Structures are given as structure tokens and as C-alpha cells.
Amino acid sequence: MKRNLLLATVIAFCLAVLLSVLPVSETVAKADVVLKKVSAFEYEVSYLVEEAGYTYDNDTTVTVNGVNLVKPSTEEGGTTEEAQTNAFFRTDGKKVEFLKKTAYAFTLTKGDTTQEFSVDTTTLPTEGSLRYSYDEEALEKYKTAVANATTVTDEDASEGRPIRVDDDYEVPCIASLVKDSYFDVENLTGTLYYCLPGSTTYSSKSVNDIDNVKFDVTKVGSYSFYMLLKNTFQSMSTADLVLGNGGWYAKDTDGSPVGEVVIPVFEFSVQASSNPKVTVGASEKAYQGLEYKVDSFNIVASDYNTEYTLYYSATEIGSDKITQYDKDFLENLGMVQVTAENEFESKNLFNSSSKTFTPTKKGYYYVVLHVVDFANQHATVISRPIDANGELMQVKYETQFFKYNWLSIMLLSIAALCLIATIVLLCVKPKQQDTLSTKE
DSSP: OHHHHHHHHHHHHHHHHHHHHSOOOOEEEEEEEEEEOOTTOEEEHHHHHHHTTOOOOTTOEEEETTEEOSOOOOSTTOOOHHHHHHTTEEEOSSEEEEOSSSEEEEEEEETTEEEEEEEEOSSOOOTTSEEEOOOHHHHHHHHHHHHHTTEEOOTTOSSOEEOBTTOEEEEOOOGGGEEESSSOGGGOEEEEEEEOTTOSSOEEEEESOTTSEEEEOOSSEEEEEEEEEEOSSOBOOOTTEEEETTEEEEEOTTSOEEEEEEEEOEEEEEOBOOOOEEEEOOOOOOEETSOEEOOOEEEEOSSOEEEEEEEEESSOOOTTTOOOOSHHHHHHTTOEEOOGGGTOOGGGSOBTTTTEEOOOSSSEEEEEEEEEOTTOOEEEEEOOOEEOOEEOOOOOOOOOHHHHHHHHHHHHHHHHHHHHHHHHHHHSOOOOOOOOOOOO
16 A cells, blocks of 8 residues: 555656646637728737737737737848838838738737737728727716816915816817727827806817827806817717707607717816906006097906096106005095096096096196905006006198199190190091082
8 A cells, every 4th residue: 555655755756847838829819800990001919919808018019910010120130121021011110001902810928828819901991880888887987087187286286276267178188988890099089068157058179189189177166068079981970960968869750869879978077266367557648628438457256346546646656656546545645536526527537337537637647446256356556657647649631732833734724725635636527629510
């Protein structure tokens, strides 16, 4: 019994040693994966491999129709451009261009594992090859990304804050919800449509990179957006669709939404507003008796109201002395508010609708602008001095035409008389002479 056990142990040990020195056969995964692509187009090699369901990294060796898919080289052991052309493709090692409408056999080798798939370039995209395609989990994940994008981080801040008016909303990349059987969704272009709060119409913006799409936030409230994408052959459209809850749907004979969402629409809200921003430009010179329009203010705010107040001063007051804009402070500096109670003429009063006034006194005028937005955020500024010391003078104009052009007028008159004489001579019929007849 012990002898048999010892013999079995020896045999097992020998087999283990023998198996350890023998080469292990490589694992071959012959997946029945066929990708539909287009000839004469370049594709990222990593995109093709991952589209087939495999993992691609720098250690993966790829061959196409038996030829290594690496940058052509004339060095010994390298793959020549001629060999690749004979296999009907071109490559720089990272991208591959299919040169013929045919089937291409891809083989991936990494260590002892080999994987295979094929690429068919014999067909062109058909209706439905570019579309939105997602499950409920992917949709909810994207909605979460849309909501998270309403938190932004300033350059000088370490923590995020809610998005507010005057910020850019960065649209999360929508590639996870899109399916294109022929092209990489990361390379698609198209158009972004977004609707502002209180509006029923969508504005549009071109999309050249779906990883970098943004638009301006100009109002507080609810925004909505959707994206229509396109490849070289196809473009998404809402022409035959109807807008419903959550997006665009196919419509029945009555025009009502039916089926599943074809083009999803997403929403987010903006609740915060930045303070109104008002910049003050240079003021032009004014003249007594001539209407003056104030256009030196540039306002950046959302849903705001304005209040203008006109002040007068006989002397110019330096801007370094104007540190506050309330009535008492300005009057202490020597300014007078332009009102009828202060004995200013009616035409001298400020017209808030046209932003105009007419100076009636020599001196300097100042306009105080107070801005209040929908969130009760305030901003107050004062214009630069409007110099109204000049008087409007009317210059009487005396024509000097005859003084410097009398000779030309005389010659022109003589020419006109000659023309009239010529016409008269041509029109007067000469008197006919009597014809004498000889009596036979």
C-alpha cells in the first residue's frame, strides 16, 4: 500500500515538472463581431477595438488582413506602406483608413490571448443608424450630470457655488445616449437648441465638439435644451416629430405624441443672480438750448429697472470727491437736483424714457443711475461731468457762388443763347419763290 502511494506521488511530480516546461497554448477568442463602417474614412484604432467589445492599450498588437497595423517603416522587420496598401488600408498606427469596400479581418494579440473581429465597409449608413439609444439607467445618469452642472467653481474659489446669471452653462457630453453604427459618437457635430425662462421658442447654437458645448445663462428660471447630431451622411431632425413630456416623439394622425422619446429634452434651473454691472463711458460736450442724450452707461443685468437723477453744478466737481451718490452727499458738494421745484425749466428736466435733457444754464451736469434687478440686487453709478458751458450759435451762411463763378455763368448764358438761335434757324421754313412759266 505504501509502495503504491509512493509510486503515485512520483508520477504526479513528474507530470507537474513536464507540464511546467511545455508551452501553454494561447487562448483564441473568435467572437462573431462585425462592425459596419465606411470606406475612405479614418477611424481611431482604439475606437474600433472598444466598439467590438475588447480592451485596447499600448501592449495590444493589431493586424488587419494579416498585416500589422503600425506606422509604415522601412526598417528591417517593419511593416511597409506597400504591404498595407495591398491589404487595402492606410494607417499612422493610431488611425486606420479603409481603402476599399470589402471585409477586413482584425486580430488582437496581447500576451497569450488572441481576439478577432471583422469590419464590413461594403454598405453605407441607412435610416436609423444614427439615433438616440439608451436605457433607463443611462438616462438617469445623464440627468444627474445635467443637475450637477448647475454647480460651478470660480478660479479663485476652492468650493463650488450655484450657477447664476452671467455664467456659462456647460452641457454634459451626450455621447453616452447616442448610437452611431458607422462613426465614433465623440466625433459627431450638430446643433444645440436651448430655451430661456419664460420663452416658448428655442435658440440654436452650432456644435463642433460634443465634449465642449456651453451657452450663456441670462435669466433666472427653468432652462431646457436638446441636441440634434449629424455625421457625414445623416442628420437628426424634428421635422416629423412633436414636442411632448421629456422630449420629441413620433406623432399619430391627430398630431399627438406616441411611443418612446426619439429626441430627449433636458431641464435645469437657475436661482441666483449676480449684482448688476454698470460701466461708465466718456461724456460728450453739451450746448445750451440743444437736446442732449445720455448714452455713456452700459448695463449688464437680468430683468432690471433703472432710475435716472439729473444734477447741476456751476463748477466742475472732481470725481475723486464723489465717493457717494445719495442726494444729501451730492448737495453738500454743491450740486443741485434738476427739478421744477428748484426753478429749472421743464425742458431742462430729465426724460427717463428717451434719456435726454436740454441744458438751460451754463455749468456742469451729472446723471446718477440706479439699477435694481429682479432679485433686488442694486448698483449705482454717476456719469462723468457733462460740460454745458458752450452756447449753441447759428452761423448765417452767405453764398459766394456768383462771386467766384460769374465768368462761367456768363459763358453758359452765351452758349444757351447760341443754342436757342440755332434751334430757331432750323425750325423757320424759308419762303418759297414763285415759279415763272413760259407761255408757249
